[in-house]
Amino acid sequence: MPKMAQTADNWETGCAMAQMRIKDIAAEAGVSPATVSRYLNNRPGQMTEETRARIAAVIERTGYRPRAAARNLRSSRTNLIGVILADIANPFSSAMLEGLSASAAARGCSLMTAISGNDPAKEAESLTRLIDAGVDGLVVNTCGGNDEAIAAAAGRLPVVLLDRDVAAGGVDLVTSNNRELVAGLVDALAAAGSERLCLLTEASDDSPVRRERAEAFTDELSRRGLAGEVVTLADGGATGVGRLDETIRGYAGKKLGLIAVNGLVFLRLTEALAQLGPSLPAGLKIATFDDYPWNHVLFGGVTTAAQDTLTIAERVVERLSERIDVVTTTVGEAAKLAPKRIEIPGHIEYRASTSR
Amino acid sequence: MPKMAQTADNWETGCAMAQMRIKDIAAEAGVSPATVSRYLNNRPGQMTEETRARIAAVIERTGYRPRAAARNLRSSRTNLIGVILADIANPFSSAMLEGLSASAAARGCSLMTAISGNDPAKEAESLTRLIDAGVDGLVVNTCGGNDEAIAAAAGRLPVVLLDRDVAAGGVDLVTSNNRELVAGLVDALAAAGSERLCLLTEASDDSPVRRERAEAFTDELSRRGLAGEVVTLADGGATGVGRLDETIRGYAGKKLGLIAVNGLVFLRLTEALAQLGPSLPAGLKIATFDDYPWNHVLFGGVTTAAQDTLTIAERVVERLSERIDVVTTTVGEAAKLAPKRIEIPGHIEYRASTSR
DNA sequence: TCGGTTTACGAAATCGGTTTCGTTTCGAGT
DNA sequence: ACTCGAAACGAAACCGATTTCGTAAACCGA
Numbered sequence: 064m065p066k067m068a069q070t071a072d073n074w075e076t077g078c079a080m081a082q083m084r085i086k087d088i089a090a091e092a093g094v095s096p097a098t099v100s101r102y103l104n105n106r107p108g109q110m111t112e113e114t115r116a117r118i119a120a121v122i123e124r125t126g127y128r129p130r131a132a133a134r135n136l137r138s139s140r141t142n143l144i145g146v147i148l149a150d151i152a153n154p155f156s157s158a159m160l161e162g163l164s165a166s167a168a169a170r171g172c173s174l175m176t177a178i179s180g181n182d183p184a185k186e187a188e189s190l191t192r193l194i195d196a197g198v199d200g201l202v203v204n205t206c207g208g209n210d211e212a213i214a215a216a217a218g219r220l221p222v223v224l225l226d227r228d229v230a231a232g233g234v235d236l237v238t239s240n241n242r243e244l245v246a247g248l249v250d251a252l253a254a255a256g257s258e259r260l261c262l263l264t265e266a267s268d269d270s271p272v273r274r275e276r277a278e279a280f281t282d283e284l285s286r287r288g289l290a291g292e293v294v295t296l297a298d299g300g301a302t303g304v305g306r307l308d309e310t311i312r313g314y315a316g317k318k319l320g321l322i323a324v325n326g327l328v329f330l331r332l333t334e335a336l337a338q339l340g341p342s343l344p345a346g347l348k349i350a351t352f353d354d355y356p357w358n359h360v361l362f363g364g365v366t367t368a369a370q371d372t373l374t375i376a377e378r379v380v381e382r383l384s385e386r387i388d389v390v391t392t393t394v395g396e397a398a399k400l401a402p403k404r405i406e407i408p409g410h411i412e413y414r415a416s417t418s419r
Numbered sequence: 420m421p422k423m424a425q426t427a428d429n430w431e432t433g434c435a436m437a438q439m440r441i442k443d444i445a446a447e448a449g450v451s452p453a454t455v456s457r458y459l460n461n462r463p464g465q466m467t468e469e470t471r472a473r474i475a476a477v478i479e480r481t482g483y484r485p486r487a488a489a490r491n492l493r494s495s496r497t498n499l500i501g502v503i504l505a506d507i508a509n510p511f512s513s514a515m516l517e518g519l520s521a522s523a524a525a526r527g528c529s530l531m532t533a534i535s536g537n538d539p540a541k542e543a544e545s546l547t548r549l550i551d552a553g554v555d556g557l558v559v560n561t562c563g564g565n566d567e568a569i570a571a572a573a574g575r576l577p578v579v580l581l582d583r584d585v586a587a588g589g590v591d592l593v594t595s596n597n598r599e600l601v602a603g604l605v606d607a608l609a610a611a612g613s614e615r616l617c618l619l620t621e622a623s624d625d626s627p628v629r630r631e632r633a634e635a636f637t638d639e640l641s642r643r644g645l646a647g648e649v650v651t652l653a654d655g656g657a658t659g660v661g662r663l664d665e666t667i668r669g670y671a672g673k674k675l676g677l678i679a680v681n682g683l684v685f686l687r688l689t690e691a692l693a694q695l696g697p698s699l700p701a702g703l704k705i706a707t708f709d710d711y712p713w714n715h716v717l718f719g720g721v722t723t724a725a726q727d728t729l730t731i732a733e734r735v736v737e738r739l740s741e742r743i744d745v746v747t748t749t750v751g752e753a754a755k756l757a758p759k760r761i762e763i764p765g766h767i768e769y770r771a772s773t774s775r
Numbered sequence: 776t777c778g779g780t781t782t783a784c785g786a787a788a789t790c791g792g793t794t795t796c797g798t799t800t801c802g803a804g805t
Numbered sequence: 806a807c808t809c810g811a812a813a814c815g816a817a818a819c820c821g822a823t824t825t826c827g828t829a830a831a832c833c834g835a
Contacts, residue, residue, distance in 0.1 A: 084791055095815045100793055110813060131553045132491035133791035137820045141488070143531075143552075152712075157513045164534045168544070173552055175499075176532045178520045188524070196499075196529055197487045333716045356508075357713040360689045440821055451785045456823055466783060489821035493790050 083127045092121045103129060135197060140391060144383060145193035146176045147186060149206040149227070153326065154355050155372065156204065159225065162376025163202060170384060172199070183208030190216055200383040205229065207270060221386030223379050228271045235386070237379045237405045241272065244368040245279035247411040248322050248350040251366050253289065255348045255417040257320025260284065260291035263332060264324045276324055276352070291320075296331065318346045320417075326353035333361055349416045364414030375407045439483045448477045459485060491553060496747060500739060501549035502532045503542060505562040505583070510682065510711050511728065512560065515581065518732025519558060526740060528555070539564030546572055556739040561585065563626060577742030579735050584627045591742070593735045593761045597628065600724040601635040603767040604678050604706040607722050609645065611704045611773040613676025616640065616647035619688060620680045632680055632708070647676075652687065674702045676773075682709035689717055705772045720770030731763045 085103075089096045094114055101110060102118045121127070135141045144167050148156045160176065167174050175198055177189030187209050193201060200221035203213060210229040216222055217234045224236040245262075252260055262280040264273055277293050284291045323329035329351040351358065354369035382405065389400055441459075445452040450470055457466060458474045477483070491497045500523050504512045516532065523530050531554055533545030543565050549557060556577035559569060566585040572578055573590045580592040601618075608616055618636040620629055633649050640647045679685035685707040707714065710725035738761065745756055 085793095086791080096792080097794080097816080098814060101814085104793085106793095114813085128551050130492070130791055131551060132488055132495070132497065133820090134793075135488035135820095136486070136492050136791080136822085137793040139488070139820075151513045151517045152510070154508070154510075154513075157507045157510075160516075160532070161507045161534050161536065164532065165536075168533070168541075168548070173548060174532050176516070176520065176530050177524070178517050180517065180521075185524075192524070192529060195484050195487060330712055330716060333713075355713075356686050357689075357717070360686060361713070361717070441823095442821080452822080453786080453824080454784060457784085460823085462823095470783085486821055489790090490823075491790095492792085492821080493823040495790075 082130075083125055085127075085129065088118070088121050088125065088127050091125070092118045094118065139197075141197045141199055142172045143175050143196070143198045144172050144380070145196070145198035145201040146174050147189045147193065147201070147203045147205070148176065148178050149181050149186070149204050151178050151180075153353075155226075155326070155353050155370065158372040159204070159376055162373045163380060166377045166380035170380065172380075179206050181206040187212055194220065199387045202379055202383060221383055221390060223383045223386070225375070225379055226272060230271075233402050235382055235403050235405070237375055237382065237407065238272075239370040239375070239409045240406045241275045242279040242282075244352070244370075244409050244411070245276050245322075246283050248352075248366070248368050249280065249283045249287070249289070251350055251411060251413060251417045252320035252322070252348050253287065255320070255419055256318055256346075257348045258290065258318040260289060260320045260322065262291070262293045262322045262324055263328050264293060264295050265328055265331075266295050268325070273324055280322070296328065318348075320348045321350070323349070323351040326351065326355050329353075329358075329365070354412060358412075358414070362416045364416060366414045366417040367412045368409055369412050370409040371407050378405055378407060438486075439481055441483075441485065444474070444477050444481065444483050447481070448474045450474065495553075497553045497555055498528045499531050499552070499554045500528050500736070501552070501554035501557040502530050503545045503549065503557070503559045503561070504532065504534050505537050505542070505560050507534050509709075511582075511709050511726065514728040515560070515732055518729045519736060522733045522736035526736065528736075535562050537562040543568055550576065555743045558735055558739065577739055577746060579739045579742070581731070581735055582628060589758050591738055591759050591761070593731055593738065593763065594628075595726045595731070595765045596762045597631045598635040598638075600708070600726075600765050600767070601632050601678075602639050604708075604722070604724050605636065605639045605643070605645070607706055607767060607769060607773045608676035608678070608704050609643065611676070611775055612674055612702075613704045614646065614674040616645060616676045616678065618647075618649045618678045618680055619684050620649060620651050621684055621687075622651050624681070629680055636678070652684065674704075676704045677706070679705070679707035682707065682711050685709075685714075685721070710768060714768075714770070718772045720772060722770045722773040723768045724765055725768050726765040727763050734761055734763060 085099050086096045089099045092099065092114070094117070098110060098114065099118055100106075102115060131141070144163070146160065146163055148160065150156055151160070160174075164174055175193055175196060177185075177193060179186035179189055183206060186206055190201075190203075190209065190212055194216060198220070200223070201216060202223050202225055204225040205213060205227050207227070210231060213222065213224075213229050214231055214233060222234055224234050226238050228234075228236050228238070249260060260280075262277060264277060280291075280293060283289075321332065323332050332349070332351075349362070350366040350368070352368045352370075354367045358365045358367045382403065386400060441455050442452045445455045448455065448470070450473070454466060454470065455474055456462075458471060487497070500519070502516065502519055504516065506512055507516070516530075520530055531549055531552060533541075533549060535542035535545055539562060542562055546557075546559075546565065546568055550572060554576070556579070557572060558579050558581055560581040561569060561583050563583070566587060569578065569580075569585050570587055570589060578590055580590050582594050584590075584592050584594070605616060616636075618633060620633060636647075636649060639645075677688065679688050688705070688707075705718070706722040706724070708724045708726075710723045714721045714723050738759065742756060
């Protein structure tokens with residue numbers, strides 16, 4: 064059977080008309096496929112207002128939609144952004160995903176998501192899978208352990224890191240101003256009368272973010288001449304809670320102030336405290352990172368270092384778009400953008416848990 | 420410049436070798452592109468063990484990866500699953516996303532995600548954007564208001580609904596056994612001595628899920644001869660909390676039992692209760708849907724109807740795959756699968772909030 | 776040994792857009 | 806009126822895989 068226009072709109076039959084191709088549209092509008100293509104991408108080399116209208120009319124009438132695969136093949140641009148998240152259970156991640164989704168959609172891009180669940184092997188697999196799928200760029204909230212692979216990827220396509228850096232550096236990174244946030248929490252606790260401060264962390268969490276916060280914490284303590292330490296909870300509940308109990312009891316009555324390094328640690332802290340009673344022991348003040356919904360509620364409100372997830376997401380996509388534009392515009396290695404570190408200021412939500 | 424094999428692996432230069440094409444691999448292995456293609460897709464029409472090994476060796480050595488766009492174009496299969504979520508802030512959704520991601524990856528598929536934020540317009544836009552992107556199938560956790568569009572989509576490609584049905588029906592749906600879960604919570608409260616039960620809902624939530632749970636609730640009450648009602652909180656805090664305060668005070672001392680229809684309502688309830696004191700008023704029992712992390716912690720543990728998100732996700736992908744296989748295998752309208760409703764049993768987590 | 780069927784594989788068409796390059800048309804300047 | 810440059814558009818190559826179809830070789834039972 065010779066190809067034969069595969070007749071487009073057969074309204075007489077009313078049946079689902081066969082998918083139209085760009086050449087059908089072109090024929091219908093009395094122009095060439097090239098012109099329709101120009102119309103679709105409103106390219107330079109404008110066309111007459113009249114032909115533009117004619118093409119628009121045909122497309123409108125037939126409900127034509129170009130096939131993405133064909134477009135991708137020739138132009139090698141997919142309008143897809145790959146996103147790898149370490150831990151979606153973390154509300155920080157879901158908020159981020161929502162922000163990324165919105166920012167990407169605003170630029171006509173879709174998101175391909177992968178979730179590593181803090182498993183480096185899965186992260187590595189996601190990396191290659193998304194790249195193979197042809198994403199234009201990649202947003203990575205790494206769980207660690209793939210620094211070389213990520214750096215290599217950043218050499219082949221635009222990559223922006225989210226929140227967590229790789230060891231070697233050299234890749235764009237968007238993050239919060241962790242040092243200042245730590246200082247803010249320390250300040251809140253000190254103002255609430257705490258005399259000795261602890262930063263609670265987890266043994267299993269060895270991320271750069273944790274390290275940055277811990278460093279900032281000890282720096283801030285010595286700057287202010289305050290007593291305190293970084294307490295690392297053992298993984299998986301019991302032991303950790305025991306250690307925590309000790310810590311709290313040991314300093315009971317001594318105006319202790321606790322900072323949870325992230326939302327998960329805070330939940331464990333809450334569990335531990337629940338064994339001591341429904342409200343905070345007298346003189347104990349607490350604060351935490353990550354503004355989860357329950358932070359408004361537990362202990363009458365917990366003072367929180369809140370990250371500006373929406374702005375972070377927006378800047379991530381913005382930066383990624385810059386890189387993508389550079390790649391598709393310039394030839395060869397002409398204009399390489401220098402890696403950039405972008406810090407988005409968060410803010411402290413002062414609540415009841417650090418009132419005097 | 421004539422095309423000229425665009426020479427593949429120039430190890431002498433060591434520089435990033437130009438992307439290889441399937442025909443380069445074929446040439447290198449001394450076979451035709453068709454054979455390499457067969458190898459890549461291990462198609463029927465087996466090849467000699469010897470040629471197979473030769474091709475494998477070349478691919479291994481060169482690190483060749485087929486371009487997805489080209490593959491998609493010809494085969495019109497993308498191995499992409501589109502996912503539209505109503506509200507990612509809801510931990511149910513993020514858990515679901517993680518499950519879907521894992522199940523899809525296990526089948527070699529990637530996820531394209533869109534988030535409607537409960538906005539029907541954004542949902543509609545996501546629908547067309549994902550379809551235009553060429554996804555093989557679609558998972559929709561609808562926010563409502565697009566029932567016709569979704570049904571239409573289901574006519575054009577495989578669609579599986581997640582948790583929330585469309586009015587007309589006729590589309591595959593995977594959901595929890597909401598009626599039994601409601602009965603389980605009612606039972607827990609009754610066993611804890613509650614004499615009057617309230618199901619707390621939100622005015623803005625008019626989803627089929629809410630309706631189903633409300634129906635099941637009143638049915639269960641009358642079946643047991645218990646007193647109670649469905650209380651609809653006004654949106655946005657204050658008013659709603661007022662109404663709730665009234666409800667609680669009105670029945671104070673009368674052994675009231677409250678069920679939050681979902682996690683968000685539960686948080687609002689917690690906020691309201693916080694104004695009354697840190698622990699539950701005497702005689703008040705509560706229970707909620709959706710097993711969020713803080714449910715373990717608030718009030719010493721809240722009895723919860725937990726959905727089996729992992730299994731739900733697995734079945735969604737499984738069902739979608741069935742449909743995708745049917746579409747790509749059979750010709751024309753030959754074998755249409757009948758729409759199916761799949762209920763995944765959840766379970767009740769009994770905790771302190773419904774102890775006697 | 777021979778017809779007939781399978782099996783292994785290659786040549787070439789094909790998917791549906793985009794892009795390059797060339798041609799025609801149009802308008803402005805002198 | 807004539808030239809020239811830009812604007813509008815068409816013909817055809819092209820992106821890189823898959824798929825169809827055809828052919829030669831291998832296999833197989835009689």
